Amino acid sequence: MATPQSSSSNDGPQSLNSNPNHGRGSGLTIGYSGIEKRYGMRMALRGVSLEIGAGECVALVGHNGCGKTTLLKITALLARPSKGQLTFSAGTSALAADDIKRRIGMVAHNTLLYDELTAEENLVFFGKLFNLPDPAARAREALEPVGLLRRSGDMVRTFSRGMRQRLAIARALLASPQLLLFDEPAAGLDPEGQQWLGATLAKLHAQGCTIVMSTHGRNETQASVTRAVRLEGGEITHDSGPRGDPHSVLALAAVRETAEGDAR
Amino acid sequence: MSLGRATVTILAKELRTEFRSRELLGTTVVFVLIVIVLFSFTFNPTSSESRRFGPGLLWLAFLFAGSLMLQPSFLREQANDTLAALRLAPIDPFSILAGKMAANFLFLLLVELILLPVFAVLYNIAIFPILAPLVLVLALGTIGLATTGTVFSAVAAQARLRELLLPLLLLPVLAPVLIASTEATVGLLRDPSELSLVWLTFLVSFDVVFLTAAWLFGEYLLEE
Numbered sequence: 268m269a270t271p272q273s274s275s276s277n278d279g280p281q282s283l284n285s286n287p288n289h290g291r292g293s294g295l296t297i298g299y300s301g302i303e304k305r306y307g308m309r310m311a312l313r314g315v316s317l318e319i320g321a322g323e324c325v326a327l328v329g330h331n332g333c334g335k336t337t338l339l340k341i342t343a344l345l346a347r348p349s350k351g352q353l354t355f356s357a358g359t360s361a362l363a364a365d366d367i368k369r370r371i372g373m374v375a376h377n378t379l380l381y382d383e384l385t386a387e388e389n390l391v392f393f394g395k396l397f398n399l400p401d402p403a404a405r406a407r408e409a410l411e412p413v414g415l416l417r418r419s420g421d422m423v424r425t426f427s428r429g430m431r432q433r434l435a436i437a438r439a440l441l442a443s444p445q446l447l448l449f450d451e452p453a454a455g456l457d458p459e460g461q462q463w464l465g466a467t468l469a470k471l472h473a474q475g476c477t478i479v480m481s482t483h484g485r486n487e488t489q490a491s492v493t494r495a496v497r498l499e500g501g502e503i504t505h506d507s508g509p510r511g512d513p514h515s516v517l518a519l520a521a522v523r524e525t526a527e528g529d530a531r
Numbered sequence: 532m533s534l535g536r537a538t539v540t541i542l543a544k545e546l547r548t549e550f551r552s553r554e555l556l557g558t559t560v561v562f563v564l565i566v567i568v569l570f571s572f573t574f575n576p577t578s579s580e581s582r583r584f585g586p587g588l589l590w591l592a593f594l595f596a597g598s599l600m601l602q603p604s605f606l607r608e609q610a611n612d613t614l615a616a617l618r619l620a621p622i623d624p625f626s627i628l629a630g631k632m633a634a635n636f637l638f639l640l641l642v643e644l645i646l647l648p649v650f651a652v653l654y655n656i657a658i659f660p661i662l663a664p665l666v667l668v669l670a671l672g673t674i675g676l677a678t679t680g681t682v683f684s685a686v687a688a689q690a691r692l693r694e695l696l697l698p699l700l701l702l703p704v705l706a707p708v709l710i711a712s713t714e715a716t717v718g719l720l721r722d723p724s725e726l727s728l729v730w731l732t733f734l735v736s737f738d739v740v741f742l743t744a745a746w747l748f749g750e751y752l753l754e755e
Binding site: 373379380381397 | 532536537540541544548551552610611612613615616617618619620621622754755
């Protein structure tokens with residue numbers, strides 16, 4: 268069984284505030300070695316091997332069911348690979364399993380938020396679980412850049428899809444992660460929200476955060492992408508590499524998605 | 532974060548969401564009250580009759596309460612995949628189970644304490660002289676209900692036929708704790724009243740075994 272190892276206001280969304288904790292050192296480096304994931308008889312991932320360097324912004328592309336979400340879940344330690352090894356490193360320091368979790372933020376398909384709690388209560392709750400020193404203050408700090416400070420006392424169930432997505436992003440950034448995992452982060456965001464998300468990703472990338480996201484079609488979030496990896500049937504078919512041009516892979520993926528959409 | 536603090540944080544969240552929505556407590560209290568009232572019409576509630584049938588009916592009502600309250604424990608986490616959010620946090624996975632077990636225990640105990648005076652009046656049973664040992668038996672039996680119920684709720688929540696699966700898994704496992712709790716309650720209602728150490732030891736052992744199993748396998752129970 269593979270286990271993670273350590274080798275070493277109605278004010279609208281604003282750009283992300285400079286968080287003193289972000290960019291403190293570089294992001295995490297991730298190593299996937301022969302990762303396989305099987306759900307019953309179905310193989311979701313087939314021997315994925317990939318090295319993602321600290322500070323890279325990687326887009327995972329491919330049609331539905333190609334293994335993008337499974338790869339993100341394995342990276343977030345939410346699922347165990349059936350075979351293969353996953354390694355994390357941050358500079359030269361060794362990380363325990365809890366240390367790895369502390370450095371990961373994730374925005375998934377679902378919002379990962381409690382509808383029966385207010386926006387602030389959600390963030391305070393997760394802040395406490397991440398053992399942040401002053402969770403209430405940190406929650407307010409996190410709500411401001413996503414434009415939800417004035418709605419902090421409102422139940423999440425009263426929020427629109429776009430507002431929930433912004434709150435989900437605030438939750439993911441709460442503990443100043445060094446690795447951010449996004450599963451189709453632009454889903455549910457209007458063009459203004461996508462623009463804000465694109466700017467947020469650019470800022471986080473500039474601060475040295477490692478970003479891995481799954482994405483569909485062309486949108487603002489792809490502006491910061493430094494590397495694109497295409498998955499097909501659970502295997503990597505194209506990888507622009509850390510120094511290659513990601514846009515050729517993104518363009519190819521967009522063309523294929525359009526062709527598949529037309530065929531349907 | 533320590534296991535204790537994470538458990539308390541999750542317990543506080545469970546209590547806050549339940550008391551805000553009042554989804555479970557209200558319906559469960561009404562349901563078990565109806566059960567107890569209906570049974571009181573089926574036989575003449577003299578003291579001796581009640582001593583014979585009362586404990587069984589009482590624990591049957593608690594079992595109904597448990598079946599209603601335990602199912603949503605993990606189902607509620609599925610709506611927005613909040614279980615994944617809990618698992619992303621750097622906490623001991625057992626604290627997720629422990630927080631939910633503690634919440635389920637408190638909810639069930641609250642329902643039982645509301646039900647107990649109604650039961651005493653309708654079934655003509657003097658519970659005040661045996662209140663302390665009765666609460667001890669209720670607490671031990673309820674820990675067994677809440678522990679096994681929470682564990683199987685976690686298992687069933689990830690299955691396709693989850694609504695059907697939980698009672699199927701839970702009822703056979705709960706049979707020993709229900710028998711022990713009923714027998715211990717029978718002893719307390721007997722004249723003279725007697726607290727059976729055998730059944731009490733059985734209840735404590737059941738609770739310890741299931742809590743230990745949940746602690747050892749908690750991480751695997753919560754995985755997809």
